[in-house]
Amino acid sequence: MYMTSIADSLDGFLFRLASAESASQAWQEALGHFLPLGVTGLVNLRCAPRAGGCEGTPALLAEADPAVVEACAHPSPVPRDAVLAHLATALGPRVIAPLGPSRARSNHATGVLDAAAAAGYDGLMAVPVRYCSGTCVSGMVLLVKGDSVRLDALLEEGQVPLAFAAIQTHIRVAQLSGALPGNAPRLTRREREVLTLSAKGLTTRQVGEALGISISGVNFHLANAGKKLDANNRTHATSLAISAGLIAV
Missing domain, CATH: 3.30.450.80 (Transcription factor LuxR-like, autoinducer-binding domain)
Structure with missing residues (x-):
């Protein structure tokens, strides 16, 4: 039983x-x-x-x-x-x-x-x-x-x-955790774009202007990417994405 x-x-x-x-x-x-x-x-x-x-x-x-x-x-x-x-x-x-x-x-x-x-x-x-x-x-x-x-x-x-x-x-x-080869978290195209621009030092407003989306939209994609990467914050998320080969700067 x-x-x-x-x-x-x-x-x-x-x-x-x-x-x-x-x-x-x-x-x-x-x-x-x-x-x-x-x-x-x-x-x-x-x-x-x-x-x-x-x-x-x-x-x-x-x-x-x-x-x-x-x-x-x-x-x-x-x-x-x-x-x-x-x-x-x-x-x-x-x-x-x-x-x-x-x-x-x-x-x-x-x-x-x-x-x-x-x-x-x-x-x-x-x-x-x-x-x-x-x-x-x-x-x-x-x-x-x-x-x-x-x-x-x-x-x-x-x-x-x-x-x-x-x-x-x-x-x-x-x-x-992105620890297995070929099993890194899957990011959407927009999530990768937001992280890439963030890694280049752009502010949230600048990222939004570059992509033609609102500040809340930028924050939305950053939050989703952060969850997938198990990141503590925006900087941590960009670092993890770079180390996992998900974005290139």
Whole structure:
């Protein structure tokens, strides 16, 4: 019955996820999907694909205990941590449950597992997402609190729909962040024109005069472009558009 409720909620979530116009909106949709199901912690780690491999520290989004987030935040190039190593090398999800003091004290405990057990989580699922040739930490960690019955229902019986939702969340956030090759946000012609002129230093009034539209029209297109790029302001939007190759100055 519980597995059915997880599966039933998936279609609506995927529709909302596909409709999200920014990475932050997609993440909020993910929280709205997972938390009511009993997933009490989420960590999303996204690598930075480049030609020939991946570079830098993975981008991180999280709704979890700070100690768990810190344990995930700075993986080594070849992670020794069992959870992070799974995200870096595996193709399928891995369930680790139950967690607890005995596991945290064992010789096989790792940073993420120790932190999760100490924070009161009782189980977790590591869901890798592979979209580049490099060995990098990429995917999601779902953390759960509850007794053995709830753990079995959520992490074992509900593993497939949960893992699928996690993978789609990860990919959608990456798409909307402009992180995947060929998946930069789609800007309309007018949005590109407004951003290009803004990047050249024109004021809102000057942009409007150059394009023959009102100031409110300029602001409308800037706001839409900002949402698609997940930008904080006008300057941030132009910078993101340039770095993503969406406009040239």
